Amino acid sequence: MKLHARFRPLARLLHWSMAVLIIAMLFIGAGMIGGAPERYSALLRVHKSIGITILLLAAIRLVYRLLHPAPALPADLPRLQRAAAFASQVLLYALMFALPMVGWAMLSAEGYPILIYGGLQLPPLMHADAMWYAHLRSLHSLLGYLLFFTVLLHLGAALFHGLIRRDGVLSSMASLRRP
Ligand code: HEM
Ligand code: HEM
Secondary structure (H helix, E strand, C coil): CCCCCCCCHHHHHHHHHHHHHHHHHHHHHHHHHHCCHHHHHHHHHHHHHHHHHHHHHHHHHHHHHHHCCCCCCCCCCCHHHHHHHHHHHHHHHHHHHHHHHHHHHHHHHHCCCEEECCCEEECCCCCCCHHHHHHHHHHHHHHHHHHHHHHHHHHHHHHHHHHHHCCCHHHHHHCCCCC
């Protein structure tokens, strides 16, 4: 196995805590739409608060990532896979911002106060508008599916590196042992 530099501990902490929160959000979102109606408002309360937490963590993570670039990929990784890794990371970052922002804008367009963390009121991102609400509602769903499929591809790629290429890329994010 070729040795590969590791992501810093804070990058790994952000990666794994956000992975848990984001995967939970996909299930909570699906539960809100397909689950029992009596749980809807409780799930929505949790969904909004975790969603805004993800937005804040994504901002911290992006700044940290720009200050501390990712470890270089293995030198023998084909160019197409390198490009795919870059494109999927850009897409994941974009979705970590877009989903909460669209959720926030969509509830603003609905016109009711947006309460999170048990009482904190978010300022509306736009004025109330039923047409915009409908468009943003569809966009939030579409982006949710896109995030789900991108995460599946990302997971597949991580396992490809860890189990088939065994090139140290998976352990750069997943291992607690020193290289
Ligand atoms: C990373 C963050 C987020 C993810 C992954 C996410 C994901 C989802 C998903 C998968 C659904 C179900 C969509 C469907 O099946 O049609 C959903 C619904 C919803 N989301 Fe989010 N969401 C996020 C952030 C937010 C935020 C920050 C807000 C609001 C402040 C929000 C508000 C809503 C609302 C109101 C619904 C349900 C709409 C309805 O009942 O028609 N989401 N979300
Ligand atoms: C919602 C789930 C996930 C999201 C949004 C996500 C997002 C990301 C992002 C943006 C990066 C780039 C590094 C950074 O800036 O932090 C990354 C790297 C990485 N992720 Fe994930 N990830 C998720 C789940 C997973 C899972 C489940 C695995 C493995 C089983 C995994 C394995 C990795 C690995 C190995 C890297 C390093 C890749 C490299 O060096 O280019 N991720 N992830």
